[in-house]
Amino acid sequence: MSTLYSYFRSSAAYRVRIALNLKGLDYDTVPVHLVRDGGEQLKPAYRALNVNALVPTFVDGDVNIHQSLAIIEYLEDVHPTPALLPADPVARAQVRALALDIAADIHPIDNLRVLRFLKHDMGVTEEQKNAWYVHWIVEGFTALEARLAAQKAPGKFVLGDTPTLADCCLIPQIYNARRFKVDLTPYPRIAAIDAHCATLEAFQRAAPEAQPDAE
Numbered sequence: 001m002s003t004l005y006s007y008f009r010s011s012a013a014y015r016v017r018i019a020l021n022l023k024g025l026d027y028d029t030v031p032v033h034l035v036r037d038g039g040e041q042l043k044p045a046y047r048a049l050n051v052n053a054l055v056p057t058f059v060d061g062d063v064n065i066h067q068s069l070a071i072i073e074y075l076e077d078v079h080p081t082p083a084l085l086p087a088d089p090v091a092r093a094q095v096r097a098l099a100l101d102i103a104a105d106i107h108p109i110d111n112l113r114v115l116r117f118l119k120h121d122m123g124v125t126e127e128q129k130n131a132w133y134v135h136w137i138v139e140g141f142t143a144l145e146a147r148l149a150a151q152k153a154p155g156k157f158v159l160g161d162t163p164t165l166a167d168c169c170l171i172p173q174i175y176n177a178r179r180f181k182v183d184l185t186p187y188p189r190i191a192a193i194d195a196h197c198a199t200l201e202a203f204q205r206a207a208p209e210a211q212p213d214a215e
């Protein structure tokens with residue numbers, strides 16, 4: 001059985017948990033506490049698995065893959081059905097682009113180590129740190145909502161009526177937005193996709209509160 005090194009609140013690990021569940025794949029969870037004792041991700045034992053000191057890491061026998069999107073694309077290659085990327089090249093590129101809007105352009109600037117650096121090394125206040133966090137979500141969600149609103153045939157998910165890599169990225173980012181009390185009313189399409197995904201078992205089982213290390 002494969003193992004996912006995860007943290008219940010990690011949105012990057014949450015993406016992979018959704019993908020594993022959508023594909024019906026069993027896995028073991030090894031929690032890596034990102035806060036306790038200065039952060040278990042920074043300890044030698046975890047760095048030996050993933051020198052980046054970030055979760056998730058996916059391990060299956062000799063296979064060790066880091067980066068949530070690379071893990072999901074690996075799962076897609078090895079277990080192609082149900083597909084998380086459309087077959088059509090244009091739709092495939094669009095799904096990847098929407099996933100990257102979140103995973104490359106919103107999430108990294110709001111990551112824990114960035115927030116820690118802002119607070120402890122740059123001397124910003126807690127309020128300024130939170131304003132930074134919310135700012136990048138609002139920027140990203142405003143653009144994403146505009147893209148979703150412009151779709152000619154809006155579906156239940158980010159693109160169409162089946163869940164894709166883009167939904168695996170969006171739902172955890174919405175969880176983060178709620179944690180930081182971002183008002184979601186300006187984003188009705190995003191909120192509708194979230195509401196629909198919340199009815200599905202694969203998303204429910206991947207949620208932070210359903211994890212063995214949930215606090």
Ligand SMILES: N[C@@H](CCC(=O)N[C@@H](CS)C(=O)NCC(=O)O)C(=O)O
Nearest residue numbers: 010011012054055056067068112113
């Ligand atoms: N691009 C990476 C991001 C991984 C990442 O930033 N993980 C966060 C949790 S969501 C983390 O481990 N943060 C620990 C830290 O910042 O020290 C991926 O998609 O896997």
